[in-house]
Amino acid sequence: MKKVAVLGAGSWGTALAMVLADNDHEVRLWGHKKEQIDEINTTHTNKKYLKNITLSEGIVGYTSMEKAVTGVDAIVLAVPTKAMREVCQQVKQYLSTPHLFVHVSKGIEPDTHLRVSEVIEEELPATVREAVVVLSGPSHAEEVSLRQPTTVTAASSNLEAAEKVQDLFINQHFRVYTNTDVVGVEIGGSLKNIIALAAGITDGLGYGDNAKAALITRGLAEIARLGSCLGANPLTFLGLTGMGDLIVTCTSVHSRNWRAGNMLGKGMKLDEVLENMGMVVEGVRTTKAAYQLSQKLQVKMPLTSALYHVLFDNVDPKDAVDELMSRNKTTELDDLSQLLGDRFSS
């Protein structure tokens, strides 16, 4: 049995706390909202984030971060990307030895263009950080909390650390693989939210499965294009954190990114949509970051670019689709085949 602190008591932090409690670990779930932590400790529910779920009594809620992290074996960072720096700055005050950090957030910072593990490494000195492992994959909190079969990947350049995280989380319902391609895993997990927003939009506009399949496959092509340019192994994008997460997020009503896109497609404004959601929609900020990166690195990302103009320049979603469909004709396997070809030709 290990002692694990989960920082962030939203949907995903709570669902992962359940997995850890099922594995008989001592789980300390920290949140910054007192009423929510009181609810976790009294009724063993977290209704705003996981409806109709009773949490294991083994999960104890904390409002004191210091108490939550004192003496733990591992710290899971489960807050939205936007809050990651602030939470790292808080946690490092309470640590004096290196700890194993697991992050589960799917985003890229606009302007700095840093991946979440890079943000964490920037904020946490080596004196408190043994290793950073990203846990990612097709995994809606709603299904994980019902103990439905789910597969994810623990990725770190330090394979031993990834294996420690695999051992912490793996069970009969929650299967964990390992990978050392951190760039590929983080880029796949973040950029799929852009495509999920777009898939929600086409559904909201009344378009069908053909449009959805087009978004998923061409979305994967542009994710792989940018990811490979940043140093990822292109094959990672065919795995759980690439194609796997694209499928689950673009096709599920659980996805907040899909739901936000759906409302946009039905004519709502972005501000209204985000107010309505009450939970994080990571794809909005990631669209900005990926668009900026594609401009800087000169990587072709037509779907990301179209979504950027819908979100931030008030372009009508239907006009954006019409424009995408009337671009100059091209071949399917352009630079992507070069990327994969290089791998297979040696």
Ligand SMILES: NC(=O)C1=CN([C@@H]2O[C@H](COP(=O)(O)OP(=O)(O)OC[C@H]3O[C@@H](n4cnc5c(N)ncnc54)[C@H](O)[C@@H]3O)[C@@H](O)[C@H]2O)C=CC1
């Ligand atoms: N919900 C899901 O099924 C999955 C979510 N993720 C990722 O996990 C991350 C967290 O997402 P969710 O838990 O779903 O979001 P959520 O919106 O359900 O919950 C976010 C939680 O973070 C808290 N929070 C926000 N700012 C904070 C701050 N400055 N300090 C402390 N707490 C703060 C909120 O109060 C809330 O409890 C995101 O990056 C998301 O992409 C990854 C896999 C699955």
Ligand SMILES: O=C(CO)COP(=O)(O)O
């Ligand atoms: O990442 C997720 C599933 O793997 C959750 O997606 P949403 O943030 O769109 O709900």
